[in-house]
Amino acid sequence: MNIHRLRRLFSRALHASLATPLVLAGCDGSEGSVDLTGYAEVACTEQGLSVSGLTLTPAPDFVQLRYISTYGGPAPSTYANAAASGEPCATATDVPACKTALENANVTAGFHKVCVDFCSEAFLVTTRGDEVKTYGTLAELQQLLGTVDTEQEAVLKTFASGYTLLCGNREQGAVKTNADGSFSVIATKGYACGPGTELTQHVLKVTASGEVQEQEKRVLEKGDPNCNIGRRPVGLQVAEACDGPEALGRYFANAAHLEAASVHAFLRLRDELALHGADVGLQDAARRSAMEEVQHARVTDRLARRFGGTPQRPVVEDLPPRSLMDVALENAVEGCVRETYGALLAHHQAMHARDLEVRQAMVRIAEDETRHAALSWDIDQWARPRLSEEERRTLREAQKRAVALLREEVAVPLDASIIKEAGMPTPEAALALLDTLEQDLWA
Numbered sequence: 001m002n003i004h005r006l007r008r009l010f011s012r013a014l015h016a017s018l019a020t021p022l023v024l025a026g027c028d029g030s031e032g033s034v035d036l037t038g039y040a041e042v043a044c045t046e047q048g049l050s051v052s053g054l055t056l057t058p059a060p061d062f063v064q065l066r067y068i069s070t071y072g073g074p075a076p077s078t079y080a081n082a083a084a085s086g087e088p089c090a091t092a093t094d095v096p097a098c099k100t101a102l103e104n105a106n107v108t109a110g111f112h113k114v115c116v117d118f119c120s121e122a123f124l125v126t127t128r129g130d131e132v133k134t135y136g137t138l139a140e141l142q143q144l145l146g147t148v149d150t151e152q153e154a155v156l157k158t159f160a161s162g163y164t165l166l167c168g169n170r171e172q173g174a175v176k177t178n179a180d181g182s183f184s185v186i187a188t189k190g191y192a193c194g195p196g197t198e199l200t201q202h203v204l205k206v207t208a209s210g211e212v213q214e215q216e217k218r219v220l221e222k223g224d225p226n227c228n229i230g231r232r233p234v235g236l237q238v239a240e241a242c243d244g245p246e247a248l249g250r251y252f253a254n255a256a257h258l259e260a261a262s263v264h265a266f267l268r269l270r271d272e273l274a275l276h277g278a279d280v281g282l283q284d285a286a287r288r289s290a291m292e293e294v295q296h297a298r299v300t301d302r303l304a305r306r307f308g309g310t311p312q313r314p315v316v317e318d319l320p321p322r323s324l325m326d327v328a329l330e331n332a333v334e335g336c337v338r339e340t341y342g343a344l345l346a347h348h349q350a351m352h353a354r355d356l357e358v359r360q361a362m363v364r365i366a367e368d369e370t371r372h373a374a375l376s377w378d379i380d381q382w383a384r385p386r387l388s389e390e391e392r393r394t395l396r397e398a399q400k401r402a403v404a405l406l407r408e409e410v411a412v413p414l415d416a417s418i419i420k421e422a423g424m425p426t427p428e429a430a431l432a433l434l435d436t437l438e439q440d441l442w443a
Contacts, residue, residue, distance in 0.1 A: 003374040010344050010370070013436035014351065034203050034216060039174035039186060042155045044167035045083045049159060051124070052085040053152035056144060060126035061090035062102075067122050068110060079106050082122075092130045102127055107136035111160040122160070142210045151175045154183035154206035161212045163187035163202060166310075171201065171220070182207050188220065221250075247415035249309030251422060256300035256311035259293055264314070265334070266290035266372075269327070269379075276324045278382060285375045292368045299361045306357070325391050328383035332395045335376025337402040340441065343369035344433055345424070353423030362423065403442050407434060 043050040051063050064084035089098035102125065110121030123136035124144065135141050141160050145153050155175050159165055165173035165187045174186040183206045190199050203216035270286035304311050322330075346366035353359040384392055410430035418424050425433060 003371060006340075006343075006370055006374050006377075009437070009440055010347050013344055013433045014347060034186060034201060034218070036170050036174060036186075038176045039170050039184070040151070040176065041168060041170050042165050042173045042175055043152050048082050048167065049155065049165060050085070050152060051083050051156070053150050054085070054145070054156070055150055055153070056126075057146055058128060060086065060128040061092075062086035062088040062127045064125050065122060066106075066125060068107065079123075089127050092127065094130060098127060098130055098132060101132040105132050105134050107134050110136040111138055111141065112162060145210060147208050148183070148206055148210050149181075149208060151177060151183055154185055157206055157210050158185045158187050158204055158212055163189060163204070178205075184215070246308050246417070248417045248421055249304055249307035251309075251415075251418050251424075252300050252304035252307055253309030253311040256297055256304050256309075257314055259297040259300050260311075261314035262293040263290050263297065266293060269331070272321055272327045273379070275321050276327065276386075278379070282375070282379060282382060285371075285378075289368075289372045289375060292372070296365050296368065299365065303358060303361065324383060324386060325394075328380070328387060328391075329395060329398055331376055331379050331383065332399050333402040335373070336380050337399055337406060337442065339369070339376055340373040341406060341434065341437060343373040344437065345430075346370075348425050348429075348433065349423035351423065352425075353421060355421040358422055399442055403434075403438055407431065410434060 043053055049065065051065050054063065056063070062084065063086060065082040066079045067082060068079050088102055089095050092098035105125045107121075107123045110123035112122045121136075123134055124141065125132065125134050126144070135144050138160055141157070145157065148154055148157060152175075155165060163185075165185075167173060170186065172186070172188045176184050178184055185204045185206055187202050187204060188199055189202060198219050199221040201218050201220045202214055205213040205215050207213070266286050266289040270283050270290070273283050273286060301311050343366065346362050346369045350359060350362035350366045353362060380395075384395070387395070410425075411427045413427060414424055419426060424430075
C-alpha cells in the first residue's frame, strides 16, 4: 500500500476521533491479594534474587546464579552473571585453573525457563577447592540444597520451579517460616498484557524435602488488551510479569515487552519471505523493520523504568518454517489489522500525550510503525495472487474476526494516567479511530 495513502487515512481517522468526548476511567480486574502478615520481602541484590543465606553441605567457596539465552538455535556459548556469594576459588590449590574452569562453566539447559523474544534459563555454579560444578536441573539444585532449612533456599526452589519473585514487592515476592519448619512463599506467574492474559499470585508451601506445593491462587491483574496492539510473533508465550507499582509504568513495561517480541516477528517474516520467493525489497523491508523495533524496545524500556516499570524479556517458541498460506494468514491479522491500528494509535499518542518525553518518542515510533503497516499491506498484495480462492476467502474471514476482536479490546476502559500522560485514546475515541479504518480498509 502506498504509505502516503495510509498517512492520509490516519489523518482523517484522527480528525474524526476529536469529536468524541474525553472520559477518563480505569479498572484493574483484580481479585485482591493474600494477607501479607508475617511475610518478609525476598532477599535480593542489585542483580536480582540473592544466593546468600544458603546452608549448603559441604559448603562451597563461591556460588553464583547465571542465565543463558537462546533464539531458538543451538545452546549458547555465553551466559550472563547474576547474584553471587563468597569468593571464587578461595580454597583452590591451582587458582588460575579454577578461575578458568569457572569462567567456562555453562549448561545447555537450565531451570526457570521463560520464552517470548528469546528463551532465558537459569543455573547455579559453585567452586569448592579445585572443583567447579554447575546445577541446571531441579534435581541437581535439590541435591545441592539438601534439606531446605532457610527462607532463601525456599525462595530459590520456588524460582527454579517456574515462579517469578519480584524484589521489593511483598505482594509478588515474599516468604515466611511456618511453625512446622516449612516455608510459605508468595510468587507470581504470567503477565497482564493482552486479551486473555493475567498476572496470578500464588501462595506456595515449600517443605524441608524441597517439595513445592501450591496452596492458593488468585488473579492480581487482568490483561490490558490495548498493550499488545501490533505484530505479535507466532509462538509468543506467556512469560514473567511486566511489573511496576503504577499503571503508567506497567503500560510502558508491557509496551517494551511487545516491541522486543516484534523484533523476532520481523526476523522470522524476513526468512519466510525469502523461503517463499518474495522479492528482495520485501525481505529488506522486514529486516529494516526488525532493526527499528529494536530501537522502539529501547525507548519504551527507558520510559517504563522512568515510571517505575520493569520490562521482561519476551519468549518465543522455536517453530519450523510455515506455508505461504500460514504466513499470509498471520500477516492479514497481525499486520493488516493489528499493526495498522497500532500505527494509528502511535500517531494519536504523538498528538495527545501530555508527557513531553512520551510525545517525542511516539513521533518517531508512529512514523516507523506506519511504514511497518504499509509493508504488511504490500506483503498481502504479493501473497494473495499466489493463494487459491478458498484460501483468500479464509484470509478475509480471519480479518473480519480480528477486527471484531479488536473492537471488543479497545472498548475496555484504561487508567486515567495512561490516557493523560501516554496519550492513549478513551474507548470512545478508540472506537472512532477503528470505525474509520474499517470503512476504508477492512469493509
